[in-house]
Amino acid sequence: MTLREDGETVPTVAADGLRVDRVVHGSVVVYRVDGEIDALTAPLLDQALAAAADVPDAVSHVVLDLSDVPFLSSAGLSILVDHHGRCAASGVGLSVVAKQHPVLRSIQITALDRIIPLHPTVSDALTAAGRPN
Numbered sequence: 001m002t003l004r005e006d007g008e009t010v011p012t013v014a015a016d017g018l019r020v021d022r023v024v025h026g027s028v029v030v031y032r033v034d035g036e037i038d039a040l041t042a043p044l045l046d047q048a049l050a051a052a053a054d055v056p057d058a059v060s061h062v063v064l065d066l067s068d069v070p071f072l073s074s075a076g077l078s079i080l081v082d083h084h085g086r087c088a089a090s091g092v093g094l095s096v097v098a099k100q101h102p103v104l105r106s107i108q109i110t111a112l113d114r115i116i117p118l119h120p121t122v123s124d125a126l127t128a129a130g131r132p133n
Contacts, residue, residue, distance in 0.1 A: 012048040016041050020048040027060040028129050030122060034068040037076030046079050061093035061129035065122050072103045077110055084116050093117075095125045 013020040018035035037045055049062070064080070066072065080096065087094040095117040098104050107113050119125040 013044045015044055018044050020045060022048070025126060027058065028063060028126060029059050029061075030063040030065055030126075032065045032068070036071040036073075037066075037069055037079070038071065038073040039075045042073070042075035042079050045076065046082070049079070049083050059092055061095070062087055063095050063097060063119075063122060063125040063129065065097040065125075066103050067097055067099045067122070069098070069103050070100055072106045077106060077112065080107075080112055080116060084112075093129060095119055095128065097122050097125050 012022045012031070016035075018033070018037065018041035020034075021032045023030045023032065031049060033045065035041060049064070062083075064083075069076075084094050096107065097119050098107060099120060104118075107116075107118060117125075117128060119128060
């Protein structure tokens with residue numbers, strides 16, 4: 001993965017009603033997701049996130065912004081668990097931003113919010129990651 005200038009939005013994936021953009025804030029990478037995450041689109045999210053933990057020298061933290069995600073299926077939850085493990089193994093932090101009730105409920109009912117920090121805004125997630133917005 002090549003990091004770009006701070007604040008530059010880079011389209012990562014756009015297919016099947018799902019769009020993932022990457023924005024770099026120093027050593028923190030924010031992935032903005034728009035669309036439903038279900039069995040069809042979860043592999044696309046997985047593909048977009050795949051390189052995040054592969055460059056631990058350049059990336060200290062990954063923020064997954066699900067603010068514009070209206071639905072998160074078990075396939076999407078599985079992606080969160082998988083990437084939490086990948087990031088942890090590489091010494092890279094992972095946090096999630098979620099606002100919509102169905103997404104929050106999916107994360108909370110599975111207790112993922114106990115292992116993956118959950119924030120109401122990207123600004124809060126960046127601050128918690130040690131990077132002011």
